[in-house]
Amino acid sequence: MCGIVGYVGKEQVAPILLDGLSRLEYRGYDSAGIACMENGTIRVNKAKGRLQVLSDMIDGGNAVASTLGIGHTRWATHGKPSDENSHPHMSQKGKFAIVHNGIIENYSEIKASLIADGVQFASETDSEVICNLLEKFYEGDLLKAVKKTVDVLEGSYALGIICHEYEDRFIAVRHASPLIVGLSDKGNFVASDIPAILSYTRKIYHLGEGEIVELTGDKVRVFNSDLEPVIKQAEEITWDVKSAEKDGYDYFMEKEIMEQPRALHDTISPRIDDHGEIVLDGVHLTREDIEGYRRIYITACGSAYHVGMVGKYIIEKMTRIPVEVDLASEFRYRDPIVDDKTLMIIISQSGETADTLAALREGKKRGARILSIVNVVGSSIANESDDVLYTWAGPEIAVATTKAYSTQLSMMYLIALYMADKLELMAKEEIRTLLASLIQVPELVEQVIETTRPQIMELAKQYHGVEHAYYLGRNVDYAVAMEASLKLKEVSYVHSEAYAAGELKHGTISLIEEGTLVVALAGCHRVIEKTVSNIQEVKARGAKVIVVTTEDNTGVEKVSDHVIYLPKVKELFLPSVEVVPMQMLGFYLAKERGCDVDKPRNLAKSVTVE
Ligand code: G6P
Numbered sequence: 001m002c003g004i005v006g007y008v009g010k011e012q013v014a015p016i017l018l019d020g021l022s023r024l025e026y027r028g029y030d031s032a033g034i035a036c037m038e039n040g041t042i043r044v045n046k047a048k049g050r051l052q053v054l055s056d057m058i059d060g061g062n063a064v065a066s067t068l069g070i071g072h073t074r075w076a077t078h079g080k081p082s083d084e085n086s087h088p089h090m091s092q093k094g095k096f097a098i099v100h101n102g103i104i105e106n107y108s109e110i111k112a113s114l115i116a117d118g119v120q121f122a123s124e125t126d127s128e129v130i131c132n133l134l135e136k137f138y139e140g141d142l143l144k145a146v147k148k149t150v151d152v153l154e155g156s157y158a159l160g161i162i163c164h165e166y167e168d169r170f171i172a173v174r175h176a177s178p179l180i181v182g183l184s185d186k187g188n189f190v191a192s193d194i195p196a197i198l199s200y201t202r203k204i205y206h207l208g209e210g211e212i213v214e215l216t217g218d219k220v221r222v223f224n225s226d227l228e229p230v231i232k233q234a235e236e237i238t239w240d241v242k243s244a245e246k247d248g249y250d251y252f253m254e255k256e257i258m259e260q261p262r263a264l265h266d267t268i269s270p271r272i273d274d275h276g277e278i279v280l281d282g283v284h285l286t287r288e289d290i291e292g293y294r295r296i297y298i299t300a301c302g303s304a305y306h307v308g309m310v311g312k313y314i315i316e317k318m319t320r321i322p323v324e325v326d327l328a329s330e331f332r333y334r335d336p337i338v339d340d341k342t343l344m345i346i347i348s349q350s351g352e353t354a355d356t357l358a359a360l361r362e363g364k365k366r367g368a369r370i371l372s373i374v375n376v377v378g379s380s381i382a383n384e385s386d387d388v389l390y391t392w393a394g395p396e397i398a399v400a401t402t403k404a405y406s407t408q409l410s411m412m413y414l415i416a417l418y419m420a421d422k423l424e425l426m427a428k429e430e431i432r433t434l435l436a437s438l439i440q441v442p443e444l445v446e447q448v449i450e451t452t453r454p455q456i457m458e459l460a461k462q463y464h465g466v467e468h469a470y471y472l473g474r475n476v477d478y479a480v481a482m483e484a485s486l487k488l489k490e491v492s493y494v495h496s497e498a499y500a501a502g503e504l505k506h507g508t509i510s511l512i513e514e515g516t517l518v519v520a521l522a523g524c525h526r527v528i529e530k531t532v533s534n535i536q537e538v539k540a541r542g543a544k545v546i547v548v549t550t551e552d553n554t555g556v557e558k559v560s561d562h563v564i565y566l567p568k569v570k571e572l573f574l575p576s577v578e579v580v581p582m583q584m585l586g587f588y589l590a591k592e593r594g595c596d597v598d599k600p601r602n603l604a605k606s607v608t609v610e
Helices: 013-022 051-057 107-116 128-137 142-152 252-258 260-271 287-292 302-319 354-365 380-384 403-422 428-438 441-463 476-492 501-506 525-539 554-559 571-592
Strands: 003-009 031-038 041-048 068-074 096-104 155-163 170-175 180-184 187-191 203-206 212-215 220-223 295-300 323-327 342-348 369-374 387-390 468-473 495-500 517-521 544-550 562-566
Touching: 003 013, 003 096, 003 155, 003 170, 013 031, 013 051, 013 068, 031 051, 031 096, 041 051, 041 096, 068 096, 068 155, 096 128, 107 128, 128 142, 128 155, 142 155, 142 170, 142 212, 180 220, 187 212, 252 260, 252 571, 260 403, 260 441, 287 403, 295 302, 295 354, 302 323, 302 342, 302 403, 302 476, 342 354, 354 369, 354 380, 369 380, 369 403, 387 403, 403 428, 403 571, 428 571, 441 562, 441 571, 468 476, 468 501, 468 525, 476 495, 476 517, 476 571, 495 501, 501 525, 517 525, 517 571, 525 544, 525 554, 544 554, 544 571, 554 562, 562 571
Parallel strands: 295 323, 295 342, 342 369, 369 387, 468 495, 468 517, 517 544, 544 562
Antiparallel strands: 003 068, 003 187, 031 041, 031 068, 096 155, 155 170, 170 212, 180 187, 180 203, 212 220
């Protein structure tokens, strides 16, 4: 949520900032801006709207002759998207400019006291207090002014700071909002996320909580919040540059859907050894630990929460330990029953989602052991967990997740099988057989993409005019229906809801009328007859029904308008293949409707505010 990039070095800075921001736009795209040092003064260029507006304003960056600057792409929290509310913000006397990601929770009091001191504000943002505090506290020592300022701030903030007295350096701060440092021979960088600087360097520092960093073209000094020096170990990023580019696709979302077989393979195969046994490298749960857990909480937000819903079915079935799935934003404020006999499984692509991180801390405080499934190495959630399992999806850029969801799901199978194995609840042979099927999932997903894509493109053409859609399913089909419905609504703006198929008749069926689109997920064999009855109920009321099922269920043709057939698959792994055509339906329908698929309105990928 909000993207930050900064650079100081030998190169002209503005094109670098624009390039970096273009790779961070998934974090927010309400406005964009840069602040650069030019002959002892700070020059700010910023504009409401997409980055292109800013880029056109400054001739792709060529119009700004500077080698030091900070940039920002905004997801509005305090104050509407406008030129004034865009970052960077300048202090009243023009001595400081800042970019900020996060929320300053005590900004009202700070603002009131600054106004009492005679400061005039130019924007409605919480962020503008930061540059004015810096100006107030600055007495010739930049780092001291930064420390005094952050000591006053409450909330979350990643900051880029430039001061007009320094042509050769800028400062960055990380507190509860992600920020990395990039190191190179041609200069040094800060960024909210790795893709922003991946084409310039692969050598990075992950900043820790409260760390303050001072960057010049050839030196990076990191301090803790008491301004004591911190020795950092540089890390090498192994992502390939192409993984953060569209690589011939029109949209990242489409590319990421297509990348799923590879992402699944990279995530699953290193976890199964040559003897067909599970190796979960980052997990150290013993049989005694697992036997001791009275309950498991799976806690996450958005699509990651939907992974948890599938996870509940799988883990309960295999381990017989009760599993509760919680939205992180609810968990943290509801006095949850957690103690040292609780295992918490935290799921997060970014590893930085504010509510998920807060839920993790709440659970940990109450004694739970934390096992996280994370895609970003070194992220806050990964750092604060007891055990970490990384999904190897690579960078996910589209706001609507696809490959992260799929790889998280594959982790759920592995965790469930790992625990069942440790508890000796299943015969070794049975586990091996299941693992042999799991390893086939990437291929099945590839097959599903190939066989269902043309049909889904046709369906998208036929139904792109709908205003409402209802997704139905039972058991794991219901859990997948939740994700399918979210995919459609977030990228196409079609109003969409998911229901447990048996629940429809308790109210929502009143909304079904002639032509209403219903997508019924009916892959789960044990309940298929029940789901078919529910399909008949909506059909009888005029619904247009698309059924998703496996190729052995041809009977559903009688009750549907269209059937999307999936290859036969073990029921346990059904969600992994079922979700893929649903992602494609959301994508192609949104494309037909002319939506900006990768940057849906009002959304941002990494949600680092509550
Ligand atoms: C945002 C994204 C979703 C994602 C959710 C949780 O809403 O658009 O795709 O599922 O955040 O993000 P996380 O990084 O914690 O998985």
